[in-house]
Amino acid sequence: MQAEVNENIVVFFGNQYVPLAEARVSILTHALNYGTGVFDGVRGYWDEKQHELFLVRPEDHFVRWKTNCGILRLDVPLTAAELSEVTAELIRRNRFRTNVYVRPLAYKAAQRIGVIPDDRDAFAVMVVPFGDYLDSREGLHAGVVSWRRLEDNAIPGRAKICGAYVNSALASDEARRNGFDEAIFLNESGHVAEGATCNIFLVKNGKLVTPPGTENILEGITRDCVMELARRELNMEVTERPVDRSELYVCDEVFFTGTAVEVAPVVEVDHRPVKSGVIGPVARQLRRLYYEATRGYLAHYQHWLMRVYHPAIVGKAA
Ligand code: PMP
Numbered sequence: 001m002q003a004e005v006n007e008n009i010v011v012f013f014g015n016q017y018v019p020l021a022e023a024r025v026s027i028l029t030h031a032l033n034y035g036t037g038v039f040d041g042v043r044g045y046w047d048e049k050q051h052e053l054f055l056v057r058p059e060d061h062f063v064r065w066k067t068n069c070g071i072l073r074l075d076v077p078l079t080a081a082e083l084s085e086v087t088a089e090l091i092r093r094n095r096f097r098t099n100v101y102v103r104p105l106a107y108k109a110a111q112r113i114g115v116i117p118d119d120r121d122a123f124a125v126m127v128v129p130f131g132d133y134l135d136s137r138e139g140l141h142a143g144v145v146s147w148r149r150l151e152d153n154a155i156p157g158r159a160k161i162c163g164a165y166v167n168s169a170l171a172s173d174e175a176r177r178n179g180f181d182e183a184i185f186l187n188e189s190g191h192v193a194e195g196a197t198c199n200i201f202l203v204k205n206g207k208l209v210t211p212p213g214t215e216n217i218l219e220g221i222t223r224d225c226v227m228e229l230a231r232r233e234l235n236m237e238v239t240e241r242p243v244d245r246s247e248l249y250v251c252d253e254v255f256f257t258g259t260a261v262e263v264a265p266v267v268e269v270d271h272r273p274v275k276s277g278v279i280g281p282v283a284r285q286l287r288r289l290y291y292e293a294t295r296g297y298l299a300h301y302q303h304w305l306m307r308v309y310h311p312a313i314v315g316k317a318a
Helices: 030-034 058-072 080-094 162-177 221-233 281-294 299-304
Strands: 010-013 016-019 037-039 042-047 052-056 100-108 121-129 140-148 182-186 192-195 199-204 207-210 238-240 253-258 262-269 305-307
Touching: 010 080, 016 080, 030 100, 037 058, 037 162, 042 080, 052 080, 058 080, 058 100, 058 221, 080 100, 080 121, 140 162, 140 253, 162 182, 182 262, 199 221, 207 221, 221 238, 221 253, 221 262, 221 281, 221 299, 253 281, 262 281, 281 299, 299 305
Parallel strands: 140 182, 140 262, 207 238
Antiparallel strands: 010 016, 010 121, 037 100, 042 052, 042 100, 052 305, 100 121, 182 192, 192 199, 199 207, 199 253, 253 262
């Protein structure tokens, strides 16, 4: 659990840089009452040796966010490049020299009763100091929950729609109360979809498998990074296909990916050890590669990163 945020940090709200304490919305706000917002999540990593803070694929996150805002007909008037620059400026103004999490949030802002949304849209960008989301150093215990992943025809899971996260909150709550670290969702067709806040991969016979975008998952940017790292650095075949629940019990490795969880190995599913119940070699290597790539240590992945404090150093491996 992360600590409560200091009210003096500067956020971008109403097109201005203001202290968090001044970024207030009305209790009648449409999005608060009906869940009509879309958010995203971006990580920034501070590297002490280089005295640099690296934002991980900020433009890709902002493009996804703006595109998904379109599902709710929410308009964000800045470009992805401008939003990345706002984010870097927030980090500089707050003088953050630590790992951070960026939360862009667009929402229906009308103050009235009635579910029909209109065009009164607003958005904000917040950056907060952020440590580990889950402690996965020894591997996680995950459990399939009784809640099903929401259907595309009800609330599209491919967008980070605020109201849709009731589904993830219910799943996380059930998993934690049942003694697991993280939930695994099945979808209505009974296939494995994803975790409550992360994508899922399994390894079988040296091949990587993950559910495709049509299985009611959020197509994660970390998922995309990991597929590229597996193909390019580990020479692995990666297949996107429907996954049965029992495949999780008989495979060689399971791990989650996500901006918050990063690459998180799973050593037990539904009280069954994954293989021998310890972190496997593929998850271990991908976790290390992802760590190095997101701190600027791998030359080939520099284009994933935006340097906040020394933007002039472009594409130079540390
Ligand atoms: N699935 C869900 C439901 C999520 O909330 C997240 C977190 N954004 C992910 C997957 C992982 O996506 P990403 O790697 O882009 O953070």
